[in-house]
Structures are given as structure tokens and as C-alpha cells.
Amino acid sequence: MTPMPHTHGEDTEQRLVDLEIKASYAEDLLDSLNQLVARQQEQIDLLLREVRHLRQRGEPEAAPGVARDPRDELPPHY
Template identity: 45%
Template sequence: MSEQRLIELEIKIAYQEDLLQELNKIIAQQQHQILLLEKTCQLLHERMNSFRLENNDEGNEQPPHY
């Protein structure tokens, strides 16, 4: 293998390593965002259920004029 070919391969590997590190950073950020969104969805779901339960309790009571 010629020295020029070896240098070209080393340059390509260096670029690929940089790209791989950048992609890993992006994936880690996206995973963090996904976890935050899942937590937000869970909290919203719990709040909706609590509002639903509160409204059901109030709906079963008779109005004050009865």
C-alpha cells in the first residue's frame, strides 16, 4: 500500500471518528428530550385523570335547591 493511500485512509478514519462522536452527542441529547417528553406526558395524563375524578365527584352531588 502506498504512503499516500495510507494517509488518505487515516484522514477518512479521522473524519468518521469525528462524525461518530457528533452523532453520539446528538443521540444523547435526543434521548434526554424523549425522557423529558415522556415525563411531561405522564404528568399531563395524571392531571387529566385527577380533573376527571374531581368532575365525577361533583356531578354525583345533588344541586343545593333539592
Template identity: 60%
Template sequence: MNTDQRLTELEIKLSYAEDLLDELNLTVYRQRQQIDTLMAQVAALQQQAPEPGSAPRNPAHELPPHY
């Protein structure tokens, strides 16, 4: 195997490695966005939850959503 062939093969491998790295970075970025969204949703749900030890809600005193 001569030097030109070896260099060409290394360049091809490098190209594939760079593409894989870009794809992995994009995946990590998307997952971070999903985690941030889920954390915000959990925080909102925690704010809606009643405090421990407080009186339970009585659904009879609440209006249905169509009123």
C-alpha cells in the same frame, strides 16, 4: 491509497459519528423530558376526572371562573 490518507479518512468518519451520537443522545434526552411532562399531565387529568359510577357533575351548581 496510503496509510496516512486512510487514517485521515477514518478520523473524519469517527468525528462525524461522534457528532451524530451526541445529537442523538440530546434528542433522546429531550424526548424523555417531554414524556415525563406528558405523563405528569395525564396523571393530573386522571385525578381530576370523576370516579366511574359516581354522579355526574351539575354545571349549574358551579360558579363561573370570573366570580
């Protein structure tokens, strides 16, 4: 038994279904990327606030766990 050839309407319907599936996946990906960008922006904002706070305190901007130079602790009259 030979398969029946697809009619033009069936082919168009399948193509439409395929496009809807692709659009759905693209929409999900876009939502995920938007959430990721929003989280990254929150992290950037937090880091900027921390840097601003450190600058206001007049402390050097050192990475966590890095030993500070004792000369930074000298009183101003030295």
C-alpha cells in the same frame, strides 16, 4: 515547491479520523435527543395524571384561566 501526494495510508487515516469525528457528533446528538424524549415523556405522564385527577373529581376539563360556566356549579336537584 509542490505538495507531496498523499499516500494511500495517509488518505485512509484521514478518512478514519473524519468518520470518528462524525460518529462522535452523531453520538452527542443521539444523547441529546434521548434526553429530550425522556423529558417530554415525563411531561406527558404528568399531564395524563392531572387529567385523570380532574376526571375523578368530576370537574370539567377547562384550560387554566378560562372562566367556568356557573351552570356547572348548580346542585343536582335543579
